[in-house]
Amino acid sequence: MIKKLFQISTVLFISITTGCSSSDSSIKEEIEITESSEEQSDNSDSEEEQPTETEESIFFSKIIYENIVDGNLAARVEFQFEENKVVREEGFDAVGMLQNYTTYKYGENGLIQNRTNHNSDGSIRTINNFGYENNKLVSIEIIRNQFSDIIYTNITYSNDLIENELVDSNGNRLMLSKYYLNDDGFIYKSDNGIPAEITLEDGLPISKIVQYPTNTLEFEHVYLDNPMPKGPWKNFWGKFYGSLNNQIVRSGSGVVSHEDTVDLTKYIVSAGSQLQREYEFDVDGLPIRIEKTFSPTFKSIWEIEYQK
Numbered sequence: 561m562i563k564k565l566f567q568i569s570t571v572l573f574i575s576i577t578t579g580c581s582s583s584d585s586s587i588k589e590e591i592e593i594t595e596s597s598e599e600q601s602d603n604s605d606s607e608e609e610q611p612t613e614t615e616e617s618i619f620f621s622k623i624i625y626e627n628i629v630d631g632n633l634a635a636r637v638e639f640q641f642e643e644n645k646v647v648r649e650e651g652f653d654a655v656g657m658l659q660n661y662t663t664y665k666y667g668e669n670g671l672i673q674n675r676t677n678h679n680s681d682g683s684i685r686t687i688n689n690f691g692y693e694n695n696k697l698v699s700i701e702i703i704r705n706q707f708s709d710i711i712y713t714n715i716t717y718s719n720d721l722i723e724n725e726l727v728d729s730n731g732n733r734l735m736l737s738k739y740y741l742n743d744d745g746f747i748y749k750s751d752n753g754i755p756a757e758i759t760l761e762d763g764l765p766i767s768k769i770v771q772y773p774t775n776t777l778e779f780e781h782v783y784l785d786n787p788m789p790k791g792p793w794k795n796f797w798g799k800f801y802g803s804l805n806n807q808i809v810r811s812g813s814g815v816v817s818h819e820d821t822v823d824l825t826k827y828i829v830s831a832g833s834q835l836q837r838e839y840e841f842d843v844d845g846l847p848i849r850i851e852k853t854f855s856p857t858f859k860s861i862w863e864i865e866y867q868k
Contacts, residue, residue, distance in 0.1 A: 620644055620792055626861045628859045628861065635653060636654075637652070644792040645664070660677060661680070664800075667692070669802075671695065675688040688700055696806065710729045711726060714727065722809060724739065737752035737809075749815065754770060754771065756818075762825075764781070764824060779833070779834050781828060781831050782830045784828075787845040788827075793847050798823050804823065819831050827847070836852070837850055837852050
C-alpha cells in the first residue's frame, strides 16, 4: 500500500533532442532509517526503546511502470518481488491484456542466474543464462526460441578495459562493445558503435559526451540534494546484476544511458535534454512515483509500492 505523499520535486521540462536511453530499464550505500520511539512502562519509570526500522526491513510490494507515447498509454509492466528481488515481470498492452511475462532465478551469491521470457500462453520466447566469476558478469547464453538459435555474450576483463563480444553459435562475431575503466575501476567510457564518455565527480556522472554518426551531443547532469536515496530502490538494479560495472555491461547501452540503467547515490533530475525526472516521496522519504521524460513524445511513469 502506498504511504502518504509528503513532497513533490518537479523539474521544468525542456525541449528534447534525439538521445538514447534504456528503461530496463539501471544506488548502493547503507542509510539507516531512524524511526525509533520510546514508551513509558505502566509499571516502571524506565523507558523502553522500540526496535529501529532498518533498510533491510523495507520491502517492495510491487513496482509498475507505464510507457506513454504521444500522451497515450502504450504499454504497462509490473514487477513482483520476494525480499526485494524481482521474481516475475508481466507486460501488458494498452488495454490491459497480458502480452508476455518474465521469470527470474538467482544464484547463491544473490545475483541473477536465469531470466526466462514467456509468451502469454506460457510458451518460452527467450532464455538468458548468466555466468559469473568472482561476482563479475563473464557470460550470457541467450536461447532465442523465436529465431531457433543461440547467441552468446563473452565478457573479458583487464586492468583498464572490459570487452563484451556477442557471437553466434558458430563463433562468428556479431558485435563488440568496449568499456574503459578509470583509476577507481569504474566504467567512464564505452564504445558499442556509439562512443560515449562521462565525467565523474564523487562517483556521480556530472557530464556526458555522446558521438552519434551525424553529430556530437553534450549533456550536463543535475541531482536532488535532498532526500538521499534510501530503502530498496537505491539498489534496485544491483539486485539484478550486482556491481555498477555489471549493471552497465548488461544494459548493452554502455554509458549512453548510464544514469538511467544503474544505481546512483543521488536522485538524478536531468541529463541535459536526454532525460528529465520528477519525483514524489512518501512521509519517510521513500520514492513512490518517478516520471521520466525522454523526448517530447515519450515518457515512462514508475509507481512504487512498499509492504506495510
